[in-house]
Amino acid sequence: MHDLKLIRETPDAFDAGLLRRGMTPQSTKVLELDATRRKVQTELQDMLQQRNEASRAVGEKKRKGETADSLIKKVQTLKERIGEAEARERTLGEELEALLANLPNLPGPDVPDGNDEYDNVEVRRHGEPARPAFAAKEHFELGEALGLMSFDLAAKMSGARFVVLRGALARMERALASFMLDLHTGEHDYAEILPPALVRDNAVYGTGQLPKFAEDLFHTDDGYWLIPTAEVPLTNLVADEILDAEDFPIRVTAWTPCFRSEAGAAGKDTRGMIRQHQFSKVELVSIVHPDESDAELERMTGCAEEVLKRLGLPYRVVTLCTGDMGFGARKTYDIEVWLPGQGRYREISSCSNCWDFQARRMGGRFRTPGEKGTRFVHTLNGSGVAVGRAMIAVMENYQSEDGSIMVPDALRPYMGGLERIAAG
């Protein structure tokens, strides 16, 4: 949600930001609506004042035993006009709200301009992309050959974009998640949370998936939304809260299932576990002072990178261009892991600074000692990292020619000391 006052003060900067995201300027429309609404509001308030004064006078007259018929008549005629003005004011307010609620966050000054993923800018690489001498297989070939990954079994009960894992691969999901949680809670100052996976409208509105992206989410008959990411419940921990400045930084992490309808992804990544309706992810969320959010984004990205470093997975970090950023983000780093089977880098984490955009939507504020009033917090979220995709990366990077998979050192303690996953 955008700051109306800021749009009034600097409409050109607002439009320039939208333009960079490939949108048409909106400030004229916003400010027109805003001006009209304020005019109606002023007229309405004037009438309300008259009504209040008259009603008060009626009360006094009645107390004294005098008649107040003429005053009562006056208020009755006012009432009709008040009703009309109220209705207009409300309608204008709703229009304004609807307009603003559908506008994305503005890109930060250091975000590269561009249309799509091809305009993203690589920031750094870590590790050498593995190019084995034999023909590297994709994860689903490996998993199916091992008999530990079945899309057919999943399709029987759930249809496309689901998987059944068993044995060592099922365990690896759990191992990866435990490893990541231990790292972030033990070394990165994140507190482990176990949040709800079903949430209400207001929570999903707060993080920005609603109202614009409802079709990307699953919804229950009785009004719940299945979380598409733990970003939703974790960030909403500060919804409607007024924090103390000394509470910062708040860092929370959670391993949760994530549910996505993938409505707009028909035909994309149809084979394998890359794009599923259900997957699990370890999420990182930071709530920080506005002065700290830029630095926190770097820190958070580093926390996610550390997961890949310890798993020995080659990756690169890219800054998303204006055209590829998500709705609520002001700046986003994607971490892309190397997949030998596909012979390319694929997204495994996305770390965003949302600035005060989500905080404004959900009413997350803080108070500074010695200062009057409240300010909105800054929120950040990042995958630390997507567990399913991490498993894919481990499988493809640690595969041998015979189809077996080495277990990375970092995971062995979590897998009962298992060193290699092999058929049989």
Next chain:
RNA sequence: GGAGGGAUGGCAGAGCGGUAAUGCAGCGGAUUGCUAAUCCGUCAACCCGAUAGGGUUGCGGGGGUUCGAGUCCCCCUCCCUCCGCCA
């Protein structure tokens, strides 16, 4: 699923038809060797206004009754308690 209770400013908490008590916290000021204490003001959001200041809204949300609604009536949402069921 059944029965009951509740939702008021950052927090606590009164009010039950006539301009939202009070306490704590916060902010501004006064006083005071320092601290503490005390006193006064302020205390949310919004509108008008260059400022001073003025005004409106705000008692979970929406509608209704009334000259006037936190207070009365209707609908909805959420929270809590007890019973039942249940991992």
